[in-house]
Amino acid sequence: MNTTLSNQQISFYQENGFLVIDQLLSRIELASWREAVDEAVKQQLDQAKTHNQSRGESYYKYVFIQCVNLWKKNEKIRHLALDPRLGKLATDLAGVSGMRLFHDHALIKEPWANPTNWHLDNPSDPYYTRRATMFWLTLDDATVQNGCLYFLPGTHQTSRFEPIGGLGREGVGQIFQEYPEWEQIEPYVAEMKAGSCAFINGMVAHAAGPNMTTKPRRAFAMLLMPEGETFKGKQSVLPDEYFNSLQVGDVLENNEHLPLLYSRSETA
Ligand SMILES: O=C(O)CCC(=O)C(=O)O
Numbered sequence: 546m547n548t549t550l551s552n553q554q555i556s557f558y559q560e561n562g563f564l565v566i567d568q569l570l571s572r573i574e575l576a577s578w579r580e581a582v583d584e585a586v587k588q589q590l591d592q593a594k595t596h597n598q599s600r601g602e603s604y605y606k607y608v609f610i611q612c613v614n615l616w617k618k619n620e621k622i623r624h625l626a627l628d629p630r631l632g633k634l635a636t637d638l639a640g641v642s643g644m645r646l647f648h649d650h651a652l653i654k655e656p657w658a659n660p661t662n663w664h665l666d667n668p669s670d671p672y673y674t675r676r677a678t679m680f681w682l683t684l685d686d687a688t689v690q691n692g693c694l695y696f697l698p699g700t701h702q703t704s705r706f707e708p709i710g711g712l713g714r715e716g717v718g719q720i721f722q723e724y725p726e727w728e729q730i731e732p733y734v735a736e737m738k739a740g741s742c743a744f745i746n747g748m749v750a751h752a753a754g755p756n757m758t759t760k761p762r763r764a765f766a767m768l769l770m771p772e773g774e775t776f777k778g779k780q781s782v783l784p785d786e787y788f789n790s791l792q793v794g795d796v797l798e799n800n801e802h803l804p805l806l807y808s809r810s811e812t813a
């Protein structure tokens with residue numbers, strides 16, 4: 546794994562709100578990730594079929610197949626995802642003291658999938674911060690044809706925590722009703738080779754194109770929360786039992802549900 550970060554890369558992330566790291570993984574590591582994600586997604590989909598679960602409604606179900614918290618259900622994913630090296634990369638880029646995993650999700654954009662609308666991640670999460678980041682690993686070459694990511698550089702500096710904006714609604718550009726001042730920002734087009742990753746500030750506007758190819762575009766992502774963040778009231782994917790035990794303002798530090806990937810204080 547290519548974990549060296551230059552000062553230039555850190556500055557780019559801080560200034561733009563995202564960073565693409567080309568070929569983070571070796572070919573062997575990429576093969577392990579593909580095997581683990583394929584296996585875990587299949588397990589989850591088979592289980593959903595057994596329980597007759599639908600994939601949700603309307604537009605959103607044709608954006609991607611989304612399988613959440615695979616690290617809790619699959620040993621291979623657990624081993625790959627809870628890698629302190631990934632936590633350290635995120636910690637160094639975000640300039641925080643450490644990072645916890647809030648949740649993971651596999652994002653499989655199937656052939657003819659809809660675009661992923663422009664959105665911000667953090668406003669939907671149980672904590673509000675400009676320092677959260679998402680690790681987004683592509684398991685296939687992500688191209689303009691099959692739904693690569695796009696970013697609006699610098700928008701993490703002026704975005705707001707309310708309203709949520711974006712993802713579940715119809716219309717790729719709904720967010721611009723809330724942020725008309727962003728409409729003229731030229732998007733960064735993030736085509737990436739398989740095994741490359743992006744770190745995406747939770748407050749930067751991002752999107753992905755439709756998949757206009759006959760093969761799926763597979764990605765695996767992890768939402769990473771700086772250690773010490775406090776609960777703001779939203780459940781998102783927190784388990785009921787944990788959610789019900791929380792008061793607004795509590796520090797989010799449950800190691801069972803929010804494992805600490807890396808902390809400077811623990812490793813110093
Ligand atoms: O993989 C994609 O299409 C985008 C995913 C994304 O933005 C998210 O999960 O928040």
Ligand SMILES: [Fe+2]
Nearest residue numbers: 664665666751
């Ligand atoms: Fe997102």
